[in-house]
Amino acid sequence: MNPISTRTPKETQLLVARSLRRRYRSEFTFRALGVLAVSLGVLAVFGLFGKIIADGASVFRQSYVTLEVNYDPAVIDPEGQRTPEALATADYQALIKAALREKFPGVEGRANLRELYQLVSSGSFLSLQRAVVADPRLIGTRTRLTMPADDSVDMFIKGQVDRNAPVAERRLTDQQVAWVDRLTAAGILKLQLNREFLGNGDSRDPEQAGVRGALLGSLLTLGLTLLLSFPIGVAAAIYLEEFSARNRFTDLIEININNLAAVPSIVFGLLGLAVFIGLFGMPRSAPLVGALVLTLLTLPTVIIASRSALKAVPPSIREAALGMGASQVQTVMHHVLPLALPGMLTGAIIGMARALGESAPLLMIGMVAFIVDVPKGLTDAATVLPVQVFLWSDLPERAFVARTSGAIIVLLVFLVVMNATAVYLRNRFEKRW
Amino acid sequence: MTPSLTLLALLGLTAVAFWVGRGRSLATVGGPRGIRDLHSLPGHYGMLTALWCAAPALLIATLWWMFQDQVLMGLVTSHLPADQRALPPGEFGLLVNDLRNVVAGNATLANVPAATAAAAAEYLQLRGTARLALAVLVLALGIIAIVVVRSRIRPDMRARNSVESAVRALLFLCSLLAVLTTLAILLSVLTEALRFFSKVPVTEFLFSTSWSPQMAIRADQVGAEGSFGAIPLFAGTLLISLMAMLISVPIGLMSAIYLAEYASRRLRKIVKPLLEVLAGVPTVVYGFFAATTLGPALRSLGENLGLEVASESALNAGLVMGVMIIPFVSSLADDMITAVPQSLRDGAYALGATRSETVRQVVLRAALPGIVGGVLLAVSRAIGETMIVVMAAGLAANLTANPLEAVTTVTVQIVTLLVGDQEFDSPKTLAAFALGLVLFIVTLALNAIALYVVRRYREQYE
Numbered sequence: 011m012n013p014i015s016t017r018t019p020k021e022t023q024l025l026v027a028r029s030l031r032r033r034y035r036s037e038f039t040f041r042a043l044g045v046l047a048v049s050l051g052v053l054a055v056f057g058l059f060g061k062i063i064a065d066g067a068s069v070f071r072q073s074y075v076t077l078e079v080n081y082d083p084a085v086i087d088p089e090g091q092r093t094p095e096a097l098a099t100a101d102y103q104a105l106i107k108a109a110l111r112e113k114f115p116g117v118e119g120r121a122n123l124r125e126l127y128q129l130v131s132s133g134s135f136l137s138l139q140r141a142v143v144a145d146p147r148l149i150g151t152r153t154r155l156t157m158p159a160d161d162s163v164d165m166f167i168k169g170q171v172d173r174n175a176p177v178a179e180r181r182l183t184d185q186q187v188a189w190v191d192r193l194t195a196a197g198i199l200k201l202q203l204n205r206e207f208l209g210n211g212d213s214r215d216p217e218q219a220g221v222r223g224a225l226l227g228s229l230l231t232l233g234l235t236l237l238l239s240f241p242i243g244v245a246a247a248i249y250l251e252e253f254s255a256r257n258r259f260t261d262l263i264e265i266n267i268n269n270l271a272a273v274p275s276i277v278f279g280l281l282g283l284a285v286f287i288g289l290f291g292m293p294r295s296a297p298l299v300g301a302l303v304l305t306l307l308t309l310p311t312v313i314i315a316s317r318s319a320l321k322a323v324p325p326s327i328r329e330a331a332l333g334m335g336a337s338q339v340q341t342v343m344h345h346v347l348p349l350a351l352p353g354m355l356t357g358a359i360i361g362m363a364r365a366l367g368e369s370a371p372l373l374m375i376g377m378v379a380f381i382v383d384v385p386k387g388l389t390d391a392a393t394v395l396p397v398q399v400f401l402w403s404d405l406p407e408r409a410f411v412a413r414t415s416g417a418i419i420v421l422l423v424f425l426v427v428m429n430a431t432a433v434y435l436r437n438r439f440e441k442r443w
Numbered sequence: 444m445t446p447s448l449t450l451l452a453l454l455g456l457t458a459v460a461f462w463v464g465r466g467r468s469l470a471t472v473g474g475p476r477g478i479r480d481l482h483s484l485p486g487h488y489g490m491l492t493a494l495w496c497a498a499p500a501l502l503i504a505t506l507w508w509m510f511q512d513q514v515l516m517g518l519v520t521s522h523l524p525a526d527q528r529a530l531p532p533g534e535f536g537l538l539v540n541d542l543r544n545v546v547a548g549n550a551t552l553a554n555v556p557a558a559t560a561a562a563a564a565e566y567l568q569l570r571g572t573a574r575l576a577l578a579v580l581v582l583a584l585g586i587i588a589i590v591v592v593r594s595r596i597r598p599d600m601r602a603r604n605s606v607e608s609a610v611r612a613l614l615f616l617c618s619l620l621a622v623l624t625t626l627a628i629l630l631s632v633l634t635e636a637l638r639f640f641s642k643v644p645v646t647e648f649l650f651s652t653s654w655s656p657q658m659a660i661r662a663d664q665v666g667a668e669g670s671f672g673a674i675p676l677f678a679g680t681l682l683i684s685l686m687a688m689l690i691s692v693p694i695g696l697m698s699a700i701y702l703a704e705y706a707s708r709r710l711r712k713i714v715k716p717l718l719e720v721l722a723g724v725p726t727v728v729y730g731f732f733a734a735t736t737l738g739p740a741l742r743s744l745g746e747n748l749g750l751e752v753a754s755e756s757a758l759n760a761g762l763v764m765g766v767m768i769i770p771f772v773s774s775l776a777d778d779m780i781t782a783v784p785q786s787l788r789d790g791a792y793a794l795g796a797t798r799s800e801t802v803r804q805v806v807l808r809a810a811l812p813g814i815v816g817g818v819l820l821a822v823s824r825a826i827g828e829t830m831i832v833v834m835a836a837g838l839a840a841n842l843t844a845n846p847l848e849a850v851t852t853v854t855v856q857i858v859t860l861l862v863g864d865q866e867f868d869s870p871k872t873l874a875a876f877a878l879g880l881v882l883f884i885v886t887l888a889l890n891a892i893a894l895y896v897v898r899r900y901r902e903q904y905e
Contacts, residue, residue: 033797040799044701047694051718051773054766058724061736245617253611254618265894267621272820272890273883274827276854277628280879283861284631291512293547306624313621339607367725370829370854373862396727396830403731403834411735418728425723 062422066415072204072217073159073167075130075193077109079138081149086142097143102135106157113198114189125186129193131158133218158206159199161216161409163190167201170412207416211382212398216409219402221417223384227297227377227392228366228424230385234301235308235365240358242305243312244347247354250313251320252342271310278307279374287375294376295391303371308361315357319350352439359432363425369396395421446508449578453504456585457497463589464492467596483603491602494609495588500581507577515573516542519566524558542566632883635876642870643671648877650674654840654851656860656871671874673881675840679757679850683832684825686761686846687768692818694765695772702773703780704802715777722770730834733763738835745847753849755837761846764831768821775817779810779900816896823889827882829854853878 017025083090085108086100107127111117117126134157142148158164162181165171171180173187182190193199210220246267254260282303286292292299323346331341372378377393378401385392393401395417402414468488472480481488520528520539527538541555545563555563596602640648651672698718702711738759745752752758783806791801807814837849838859860875 033800037797037799040802041701041705044697044705047697048701048706048714048718050694051698051721051769052714054769055717055720058721058728058732058766061732062728242617242620245614246621247618249611249614249618253614263618263622265891266625268894269887269890270621270625272823272886273628274824274829274854274886276827276829276857277632277879277883277886280857280861280876281624281628281631284635284876285627289513289631290509291516309621309624313618337603337607339610343610363723367723367727369725369727370833370858373829373833373858376862378862396725399725399727399731400830400834403727403734414731414735418731421725422728425725429723 059422062415062418065412066417066419068168068170069207069412069416070204071168071201072206073164073199074156074202075159075199076154076156077106077113077130077198078152079105079109079155080112080152081105081142082108083149086149092146092149094143097146098139100139100142102138102142103132105138106130106134109155113193122185125183126189128160129163129186129189131160131215131217133213133215134158136218156202158217161407163199164217165409166190167194167199170408207413211384212380212393212401213382214380216407216413219410219413221395221398221420223381224393224395224398224417225420227385228394230297230388230392231300231304231372231394232362232366234297234388235304236358236362238301238305239308239312239361240354243309243358243361244316244354246309246313247316247320248342248347251317252346253338267310267313271314274370275307275368276370276374278303279371281306282371282375293389293391295379295381295393296389297377297385297392298388299375300372300377300392300394301388303375304365304368307368307371308365311361311364312354312358315360316350316354319353319357320346322353323349349441352435356432356436359428359435363428363432366394366424366428367396367421369394369400372397373400395424445574446504449504449574449581452578453497453500453581453585456582456589457493460496460585460589460592461489461493463489463593464596465489467492467593468598468602471596472598480598482599482601483606487602487606488596488600490606492589492592492596494606495592496585498609499588500584503584504577504581507573511570511573515566515569518569519562522565523562527558546570628883632876632880635873636880639870639873639877642873647671648673648874652842654856656856656874669870671870671877673853673878675842676851676853676856676878677881678842678844679836679840680826680852680854682757682844682846682850683761683764683836683852684822686758687764687825688818688822690762690765691768691772691821695769695821696776696814698769699773699776699780700802700807703777704798704806715774718770718773720770721767722774724767726767726828726830727834729763729767730831733759733831733835737763750847752847753837755835755849756847757836757850758846760832760835763835764825764828767828767831768825771824772817772821775820776810776814779813779817780806782813783809810900812896813900816893816900819889819893819896823886823893826889827854827886829858833858853882857882 082105085104086102087096089096107123110126110130111123114126117123137157138155159167162171163186166173166180166182166187167190171182173180177183180187190199206218207220209222210218211223213219250260250263254263282299286299286302287294327345327349328341331345332338336344372394377397379391379393380401381391381393383390399414399417399421402410402417465485465488468481468483468485469475469478472478478485516539519542523538527535530538538559541559542563545555545560546566648671651670652674653670653672654675656669656671698714702715706714738754738756741756741759741762742752742754787805787809788801791805796804832852832855836855837851838855839849840851840856841848843850857875857878860871860878
């Protein structure tokens with residue numbers, strides 16, 4: 011006997027009501043899970059950016075000490091020769107030490123003096139050296155000079171270490187804390203815009219380390235990458251989209267491009283190491299090799315974007331040009347390409363943004379060296395921003411955590427600018443046919 | 444003449460060639476008024492001349508620049524004193540390295556033996572001569588081409604056809620580059636890997652469970668024998684990828700479903716790009732976050748719960764990698780879900796299904812092949828991801844399934860084997876290429892399967 015027929019209508023109603031309640035409950039759960047997933051994703055975005063900005067924002071200001079430095083001829087050039095070698099190798103550290111002693115006349119004894127000297131960044135003498143070598147007439151004069159304070163002083167001033175923490179953790183002795191307080195009260199020690207961070211190359215001293223070298227390395231590498239991958243990518247896309255007959259070979263090229271787009275970037279680094287450095291003997295750590303590797307890496311992205319830009323140009327444009335007697339090459343070069351160019355450019359910028367953040371293949375070709383000098387050409391040893399982040403993140407000094415986050419902020423600013431340009435270009439020039 | 448100066452000069456000459464060709468074509472028909480007698484536009488004659496001027500010269504120059512170092516190094520080292528040429532390969536490599544350093548200006552002449560210094564001087568001198576000769580050759584070729592082509596220009600010359608076939612050939616070559624890249628990857632990685640397998644048997648590499656690539660520097664060193672069993676690396680890679688998938692697949696899929704089926708248009712417009720921001724963040728940033736923030740946090744959390752969590756645990760790297768892959772999964776799943784025809788949903792609603800029932804029993808089932816393809820792509824990305832694991836995962840090759848312990852991955856080992864000083868011949872360096880080969884093959888296979896599945900699925904509803 012059919013079981014349904016034994017139920018009274020009342021029972022059926024109850025059954026449906028119960029199952030409906032269950033179904034609505036599961037509907038609610040499902041929806042809540044969706045909200046949870048979306049909020050977790052959004053939380054990850056804000057967590058990541060919030061943490062980086064909170065850590066990195068402090069790096070754009072730095073504690074500076076203003077001292078009156080006496081360019082003492084007896085210290086710089088006791089023989090009075092004024093030869094470049096003598097000027098370049100003089101003991102400029104002694105000038106800074108003298109200026110500090112002058113500020114704190116009461117300090118005596120080797121240990122105390124050493125503590126005093128530690129307040130100022132140990133790399134500061136370099137700027138004195140540069141100034142004197144550039145202009146020897148400074149010798150014998152007195153000038154007020156602003157130089158970065160040591161990183162432990164800097165962290166103390168910014169409140170990143172607790173005043174009451176034990177000395178080992180604070181990294182400043184009680185005496186040094188008292189001096190720092192005196193200097194701060196006198197307005198000699200204060201926070202200013204961090205010129206070193208944006209103006210210097212890498213350094214082992216956190217207060218002297220900057221991103222300029224990495225930034226220029228990135229610009230050189232990316233510039234050449236764009237110069238190579240944009241024309242080649244556009245040309246390949248034009249061939250595949252406008253000229254090629256559909257046959258096995260073009261299918262092979264297509265599959266190839268799609269697969270290359272998903273090959274791990276580190277494999278491109280292996281290719282660069284084996285071919286460009288191993289086979290062709292190109293220099294290690296050079297932006298030239300980095301650009302070649304990144305070109306191969308971004309090429310699939312550029313080709314795919316350019317092809318879809320070409321696809322978006324309606325066939326009527328081509329037919330009109332062909333109808334007027336233009337050759338196929340003329341049709342493409344004079345009519346289709348100009349219309350597709352903004353879309354291609356958008357794709358290229360997105361590809362470049364990917365290349366800017368790429369570091370694994372560049373590790374392979376040796377762009378990870380500790381490089382103080384700012385690169386001047388395509389074959390100079392250089393590093394790039396993401397690799398600089400990687401290098402700094404490995405260093406033990408706590409002050410480098412802020413520097414790493416600062417470098418990430420610089421990197422992200424560039425990425426945001428590039429992506430915003432791409433979006434702007436798309437909105438400005440996108441045509442709906 | 445430095446290479447860039449030579450290139451610049453050639454560029455100038457090419458511009459001249461264009462004007463010469465263009466002017467000549469007009470002159471043959473008696474100026475602009477006779478232009479109707481020309482077969483092609485004057486510009487085409489100009490371009491033809493420019494092409495003949497630049498193309499052969501560029502080809503020769505590029506070939507020379509590619510192999511200049513090998514040729515010069517061969518010449519210079521063959522002139523070294525006999526006792527130095529007879530050095531064993533390792534020491535000879537060091538000598539060549541010294542030589543390169545002197546040539547690049549990284550080391551001064553005072554720090555190297557006299558013979559090396561002399562060789563370096565010879566190298567520099569040869570390079571100078573070669574550069575000058577190349578510049579002369581390139582420019583001479585260009586000028587000859589201009590003269591020859593100019594003398595051949597006639598009104599009935601089919602310049603446009605020639606230029607256009609050259610353009611087509613160029614375009615074709617550019618598209619061939621993608622295939623060449625794949626071939627180059629395969630060949631370069633394969634040859635190095637084969638050299639590795641001639642020193643270490645394939646079976647040991649693939650099936651042995653002990654990985655410690657430290658090679659002896661001295662013969663009598665303790666632990667001199669390097670062992671290259673890659674199983675722990677594969678296991679570590681899989682463990683971390685699994686962690687990443689456990690995070691990214693549920694979150695990515697659920698947010699794609701929510702944004703596609705439930706969210707208002709406004710919310711979707713705000714949240715979707717926000718999630719995609721995660722895909723644009725460089726992976727070093729994730730690595731830094733994992734190493735400095737999440738790692739210590741997990742560790743102290745583990746301490747509070749009474750668990751032993753390694754600071755470079757698989758969980759740490761996997762979690763962060765999962766976050767990185769969320770947008771990847773969600774945007775692919777979103778594509779697949781929106782590709783399901785509305786009629787299927789309408790049918791389900793008409794039968795009285797709730798929204799979630801429609802999604803689970805109709806939409807997801809219809810989109811399943813595409814979503815599986817997307818997840819496979821995500822897995823291949825997780826396997827190939829490098830920076831996060833280099834910064835957040837460990838170096839020790841532990842064979843474990845416990846995500847709280849430190850494991851190492853294929854990519855981490857490639858980086859540690861190849862960064863820093865290295866010699867090209869040691870199994871230690873070559874092992875990286877063998878690992879790279881495995882990585883390349885596995886990701887290629889995953890991609891091929893995924894693309895196939897996705898394409899089949901897409902065609903179904905088109």
